[in-house]
Amino acid sequence: MSETDSIIFDTAQRIFEDLSTAEVINAAEDGQWPDELWQAIEEAGLALTWIPEVNGGVGASLMDGFAVIKAAGAAALPVPLAESLLAGWLLAKAGLEVGTDPMTIVLPEQAGDLVWNGERLSGTVSAVPHARSVRRLVVVVNGEGGQVLVVDPAQTRIESKRNLAGEPWDTVTFDGVEPLEQARLPADTDLDRARAAAALMRCVQAAGALGTALELTIQYAMERVQFGRPIAKFQALQHSVAAFAGEVAAINAAADAAAEAMARNNAVDGEAWIEIAAAKTRLEEAVNEGAAVAHQVHGAMGFTYEHRLHHLTRRLWAWRDEYGSDVYWSRILGQEVLNWGADQLWPRITAVSDPR
Amino acid sequence: MSASRFRFPHVEMPEVAVQLRAEVREFLAEERASGGFVPMADCWASAMSPEYSRKVGQRGWLGMTWDKQYGGHGRSFLERYVVTEEMLAAGAPVMAHWIADRQSGPQIIKNAQPHVRDQIIPRIVAGDCFCAIGMSEPNTGSDLASVSTKAEKVEGGWRVNGTKLWSTGAHGCDYMITLLRTAPPDAKARHEGLSQFIIDLKSPGVQIRGIADIGGQVHFNETQFEDVFVPDDYVLGEVGQGWQMVVGELALERSGPERFLSSFIVLQEAMRVLVTNPSDKTREVLGQLVAKIKTLRRMSLGIAGLLEEGSSPEMEAALVKDVATRFEREMLEKLRSILPAHILAASNGLLPTLLREGILRVPSSTLRGGTNEVLKGMIARQLGMR
Ligand SMILES: Cc1cc2nc3c(=O)[nH]c(=O)nc-3n(C[C@H](O)[C@H](O)[C@H](O)COP(=O)(O)OP(=O)(O)OC[C@H]3O[C@@H](n4cnc5c(N)ncnc54)[C@H](O)[C@@H]3O)c2cc1C
Numbered sequence: 001m002s003e004t005d006s007i008i009f010d011t012a013q014r015i016f017e018d019l020s021t022a023e024v025i026n027a028a029e030d031g032q033w034p035d036e037l038w039q040a041i042e043e044a045g046l047a048l049t050w051i052p053e054v055n056g057g058v059g060a061s062l063m064d065g066f067a068v069i070k071a072a073g074a075a076a077l078p079v080p081l082a083e084s085l086l087a088g089w090l091l092a093k094a095g096l097e098v099g100t101d102p103m104t105i106v107l108p109e110q111a112g113d114l115v116w117n118g119e120r121l122s123g124t125v126s127a128v129p130h131a132r133s134v135r136r137l138v139v140v141v142n143g144e145g146g147q148v149l150v151v152d153p154a155q156t157r158i159e160s161k162r163n164l165a166g167e168p169w170d171t172v173t174f175d176g177v178e179p180l181e182q183a184r185l186p187a188d189t190d191l192d193r194a195r196a197a198a199a200l201m202r203c204v205q206a207a208g209a210l211g212t213a214l215e216l217t218i219q220y221a222m223e224r225v226q227f228g229r230p231i232a233k234f235q236a237l238q239h240s241v242a243a244f245a246g247e248v249a250a251i252n253a254a255a256d257a258a259a260e261a262m263a264r265n266n267a268v269d270g271e272a273w274i275e276i277a278a279a280k281t282r283l284e285e286a287v288n289e290g291a292a293v294a295h296q297v298h299g300a301m302g303f304t305y306e307h308r309l310h311h312l313t314r315r316l317w318a319w320r321d322e323y324g325s326d327v328y329w330s331r332i333l334g335q336e337v338l339n340w341g342a343d344q345l346w347p348r349i350t351a352v353s354d355p356r
Numbered sequence: 357m358s359a360s361r362f363r364f365p366h367v368e369m370p371e372v373a374v375q376l377r378a379e380v381r382e383f384l385a386e387e388r389a390s391g392g393f394v395p396m397a398d399c400w401a402s403a404m405s406p407e408y409s410r411k412v413g414q415r416g417w418l419g420m421t422w423d424k425q426y427g428g429h430g431r432s433f434l435e436r437y438v439v440t441e442e443m444l445a446a447g448a449p450v451m452a453h454w455i456a457d458r459q460s461g462p463q464i465i466k467n468a469q470p471h472v473r474d475q476i477i478p479r480i481v482a483g484d485c486f487c488a489i490g491m492s493e494p495n496t497g498s499d500l501a502s503v504s505t506k507a508e509k510v511e512g513g514w515r516v517n518g519t520k521l522w523s524t525g526a527h528g529c530d531y532m533i534t535l536l537r538t539a540p541p542d543a544k545a546r547h548e549g550l551s552q553f554i555i556d557l558k559s560p561g562v563q564i565r566g567i568a569d570i571g572g573q574v575h576f577n578e579t580q581f582e583d584v585f586v587p588d589d590y591v592l593g594e595v596g597q598g599w600q601m602v603v604g605e606l607a608l609e610r611s612g613p614e615r616f617l618s619s620f621i622v623l624q625e626a627m628r629v630l631v632t633n634p635s636d637k638t639r640e641v642l643g644q645l646v647a648k649i650k651t652l653r654r655m656s657l658g659i660a661g662l663l664e665e666g667s668s669p670e671m672e673a674a675l676v677k678d679v680a681t682r683f684e685r686e687m688l689e690k691l692r693s694i695l696p697a698h699i700l701a702a703s704n705g706l707l708p709t710l711l712r713e714g715i716l717r718v719p720s721s722t723l724r725g726g727t728n729e730v731l732k733g734m735i736a737r738q739l740g741m742r
Contacts, residue, residue: 242675326644330647346620346624350377
C-alpha cells in the first residue's frame with residue numbers, strides 16, 4: 001500500500017493536478033462535463049484500477065484503487081471516478097464485462113425502493129451520483145442474494161438534482177426497465193455490503209479532501225498578514241490548526257484501516273463491516289471540526305465562491321451524510337458492540353492487529 | 357495508501373505477541389479473581405502497588421525491550437505494547453513501575469555510568485526499584501527551561517538545593533531522574549546549563565511531602581532537596597546536556613496506549629449495565645466511543661510499529677497525545693450521559709466508584725507530560741506555522 005510503489009497513484013495525481021482545476025470544477029457545477037479530464041482518466045486506465053487483468057483491467061491492488069480514490073477526493077474531482085471504480089468492482093464480482101466509460105452506482109437506501117421481478121426493474125432511487133452524465137447505471141438489488149443489473153440511463157427518467165456540493169445527485173426512476181445485463185453477486189456481497197463499500201469510498205475521498213483543506217489552511221495562514229505579521233504567528237490559530245491536523249490524522253487512520261480490511265478478502269466481510277462503521281462514524285467529527293477551522297482561518301475570502309476552499313468543504317459536508325450518516329453507522333457499530341458484551345469488547349478491539 | 361502527511365501504518369503483531377497476550381490476560385484474570393487487585397480508573401497514575409509490580413517483574417514483563425546484556429529481556433516494542441495495553445485495559449495497578457519501565461530505564465541505559473546502570477537496571481527489571489520524574493518546580497511548569505533547582509560542584513560530586521513539584525509516585529520511589537541547573541541561566545541560551553541527575557531519594561536532605569489531589573488522594577509530591585550530595589557518577593550523560601535528554605525522554609512517552617486507555621475499564625464495566633434495554637442514544641454513544649478507540653489504537657500502534665522500524669515520527673506522536681487525551685474526557689462525559697441515574701447516584705459498587713475516580717482524574721490527562729497547549733505549539737511548529 002505504499003504510494004511510492006504505485007505508478008497508478010502517481011499518474012492519477014498528475015492528471016488531477018493538471019486537469020481538475022478550480023475552473024474545471026466550477027464549470028462542472030454549472031453543468032459542463034469535463035471531457036478532457038475524463039479522457040485523460042480513460043487513457044490512463046484509472047477507471048479500470050480494480051478490474052483484473054484477465055477482464056481487460058489494470059489489475060492493481062484494491063489498496064492502489066483506494067489511493068486513487070483518496071487522491072480524487074484530495075483534488076475535489078468533479079467526475080464519477082470513485083463511483084466508476086466501485087461500479088466496476090461490483091461488475092467484476094458478478095463476472096460481468098467492464099468498460100472505460102463513466103459509470104455510477106445505484107444503491108437504494110431501502111431495499112424496497114426498487115422492485116426486480118427477474119426481468120424488469122421498477123422504482124425510484126434518489127441521490128444517484130452523476131446519473132445524468134454516465135453511460136451505464138450499475139444497480140444492486142437484493143433477491144436470492146445480491147443481484148447486479150446494468151441499466152442504460154436512456155431507459156430511465158432522470159430528474160436533475162444536486163447535493164450540498166453542487167455535484168449532480170439525481171433522482172432516477174425505473175419504469176419496468178429491462179437491464180442490459182444482469183448477474184448474481186457472490187454470497188459475500190449484497191445491497192447492504194455494497195452500500196458499506198460506498199460509505200467507505202466516501203470516507204477515503206473525505207480523508208483526501210480534508211488533507212487538502214488542511215494544506216490550504218496552513219498555506220493561507222502563512223501568507224495572510226494582519227497586525228504586521230502572518231496570521232500563522234497567532235497562537236490561537238496555531239492551536240486550532242493543530243487540532244485540525246489531529247482530525248486529518250485520525251480520519252486518515254480510520255479510513256486506511258477500513259480500506260485495508262476490505263482489501264484483505266476483497267469483500268465487505270464481518271471485519272470490514274465493523275471498520276467501515278467506525279470510519280464513517282469517525283468522519284463526522286473530523287469534517288465538522290476540520291471544515292470549521294479551515295473556514296475560520298480563511299476569513300471572508302474563504303467564504304467566497306471564487307476561493308476554492310468550498311470545493312473541498314462542501315463535498316465534505318455532503319459526503320459525511322451519504323451512504324449512512326454518523327448517526328446511522330454509530331448505531332450499527334453500537335449494536336455490534338452490545339452484541340460483543342463487556343467481556344469481549346477489549347478482545348475484539350485488539351483482534352484487529354492479530355496475525356492472519 | 358496515503359496522500360497525506362501523516363502515516364500510521366497497519367501493524368500486524370508477531371505470533372509471539374499473540375501468545376504473550378494470552379499469557380498476560382490469564383495473569384490478569386487470576387490476579388483479579390484472587391483479589392490481587394481491584395480495577396482502578398487512570399490506573400497508571402493512581403494505582404501504586406509494589407507487590408503487583410514485583411509480580412509483573414517476575415513474569416519478565418518489565419524492561420522488556422532493553423538489551424539482555426544490561427539485564428533487560430531483549431524483546432520487541434510490539435511485545436511491550438501488548439503487555440502495557442493489556443494491563444491498562446484491565447485497570448491494573450501499574451503505577452509503581454510505570455515511569456521506570458517507560459522512560460527512566462531507557463534513559464539510564466543510554467546515559468548512565470556502566471556501574472550505576474548495572475546496579476539499577478536489573479532491579480527495575482525485577483520490579484524492585486521505582487523511579488520518579490523531577491522536572492516541574494514551583495515556578496517551572498510548561499516553561500521547563502526555567503528550572504532553578506541547583507546542583508553546585510563540590511568535591512567528588514554535586515550539592516543539590518531546591519524543590520521539585522508534582523513528582524508522581526516519589527513517595528514510593530527509589531530514585532528521581534532530576535533536571536537541575538548546573539550553570540547560571542543565560543537568556544540567550546535558555547536550553548544550556550541544565551543537566552540530568554539520578555538522585556537516590558533515600559539520600560540525607562531529601563524530604564518528600566505528599567500532595568492531595570482534587571479527590572483527596574496522594575499520588576504526587578513536593579520533593580525538597582537541602583544540601584543533598586549526589587556523587588559524580590550519578591550524572592546522566594554529559595553535564596550541560598540535560599535539555600536534549602529531557603526532550604528525547606518526553607517524545608518517547610507521548611503516543612503510548614496510556615494516552616487513551618487510562619480509564620478504558622470504566623467503559624468495559626459500564627457495558628455490563630448498558631446491554632440491558634439499550635436505547636438508540638446508547639447505541640450511538642457506544643458506536644462513537646468504540647470508533648474513536650479503534651482509530652486511536654491504530655494511530656498509537658502505528659507509531660509503535662514505526663519506532664520498531666527505527667524511525668521517529670515525532671509529529672504523529674504529538675498528534676496522538678493531543679487527540680487521545682481529549683478523548684479521555686469525552687469518553688467519561690458521554691458514558692455519564694447514557695448511564696442510568698441510580699448508577700450515577702450510587703456511592704459504592706465497582707462501576708460507580710470507577711466513574712467517580714475517572715471523572716476526578718480526568719483534568720490531569722491534558723496536563724501531565726506537557727499540556728495540550730504546549731503540545732499544539734509543537735505541532736504548529738512542525739506544520740511550519742512557527
Ligand atoms: C497528575 C499529574 C502528574 C504529574 N506528574 C509529574 C511528574 O511526575 N514530574 C514532573 O516533573 N511533573 C509532573 N507533572 C507536572 C506537569 O508536567 C505540569 O503540570 C505541566 O507541565 C504544566 O505545568 P503547570 O502545571 O505548572 O502549568 P503552567 O505551565 O503554569 O500552565 C498553566 C496553563 O497555562 C498554559 N500555558 C502555559 N504556557 C503556555 C504557552 N506558552 N502557550 C499557551 N498556553 C500556555 C498551560 O497550557 C496551562 O493551561 C504532573 C502533573 C499532573 C497534573
